[in-house]
Amino acid sequence: MSRDIPRAAVVQAVADLFRRANQELGADMVAALEAARGEEASPTGRRVLEQILENARLARTEGLPMCQDTGFPVVFAFLGEDAHVDDLAGAVDEGIRRGTAAGYLRASVVRHPLDRVNTGDNTPALLHLTLVAGDRLRLAVTPKGAGSENMSRLAMLRPADGEEGIVDFVVETVRAAGPNPCPPLVVGVGIGSNFEGVALLAKRALLRPVGDPSPDPRLAALERRIAARVRDLGIGPAGFGGTVTALAVHAEAGPTHIASLPVAVNISCHATRHAEAVL
Ligand code: SF4
Missing domain, CATH: 3.30.360 (Dihydrodipicolinate Reductase; domain 2)
Structure with a gap:
């Protein structure tokens, strides 16, 4: 029944x-932004993070977007x-x-x-x-938001491109996006499936609490590898330069064709929003 x-x-x-x-930035995002404020090497970057946190506090307390x-x-x-x-x-x-x-x-x-x-x-x-x-x-x-969605990209790599090809594509996508998607970012990465499926994997990767590693050790290692390369880009908070360009990299994978290696990068911004309920 x-x-x-x-x-x-x-x-x-x-x-x-x-x-x-x-109106209410998630506790996971707030914690990640606070940690980033402690880590950021650039004084300008730290001020930007301070303003982002203050903006989130005001939105929550005043009931504003x-x-x-x-x-x-x-x-x-x-x-x-x-x-x-x-x-x-x-x-x-x-x-x-x-x-x-x-x-x-x-x-x-x-x-x-x-x-x-x-x-x-x-x-x-x-x-x-x-x-x-x-x-x-x-x-x-x-x-x-469209600012970050518009910077997202998809590639149909060859299986021979392997993990190296995936890392290069994700890092190049973040580099090309520069300040446009309002960093610090959450980078959702989809790997596998097919053309339409990989975009959904990347989007679903953004549902995970920010900073939680993939339960798959191989994907978790790939997330760390991409995060280190993204950190070296130096884009920083709001694109003013700095060490914190992304708060997290989340990867999700799915079965794919023997001749395919689809990769999608769904970039999300410092206003990565997500609210859930169970009925
Ligand atoms: S913070 Fe996010 S939603 Fe707001 S303008 Fe930037 S990309 Fe768009």
């Missing part, structure tokens, strides 16, 4: 998560096979609409990439649905 999750509960949860994600770009609404729904929701996609959009109004969030979505007409309420959300065991619904709302 399936468990019914009321549509209204989904609407309310998504509304709260979208507003909260934009932490950035003018309140992000493209990406929603991950992990739906138990023994749960049922009427009109999940409609409920998610209604939640985004209400969260946008409640949080006074900027409307940042256009209905078509060529006519550029703003939908006015941040809908439709981009909904990624995954079926999982159980009778619960886990929702992760991750508004994503």
Whole structure:
């Protein structure tokens, strides 16, 4: 027998998560930024980190968005096979609409990439649905700013390019992005799958608490290797130069074709937002 999750509960949860994600920087991000402030060698970089932390504090206490770009609404729904929701996609959009109004969030979505007409309420959300065991619904709302999304890249490498090729591509992507994606960054890396799947792996890598290493020791070693090379780029907080360019590198991998080595780099900014609930 399936468990019914009321549509209204989904609407309310998504509304709260979208507003909260934009106003309350996660404890993991705050901790990573505080650690970065202690590590950063450049005095200018340390001042930038101080301002980012103060901005996050003000957003939380005053109930204001932490950035003018309140992000493209990406929603991950992990739906138990023994749960049922009427009109999940409609409920998610209604939640985004209400969260946008409640949080006074900027409307940042256009209905078509060529006519550029703003939908006015941040809908439709981009909904990624995954079926999982159980009778619960886990929702992760991750508004994503365009400044960092626009600096993201994907490459179909050859298997012979190996780990060296992956590291070079990720580091070159961060180098080319420079100050544009508002560093310090969280760098999501997808490896494997196929053309569309690897981009989703990179995005899902950003869901992990910031700084938690991959549970796969080989991927964790690769994350450390990329992080060391990114550190040497010297881009620093806000791009003013310094030692902290990225707060973390997160990699996720998936099965792929014998002739493929897809790699995607989803760059995220110092306002990496993520709020979750389980219904
Ligand atoms: S990249 Fe991030 S911090 Fe920079 S403007 Fe966009 S949302 Fe804001």
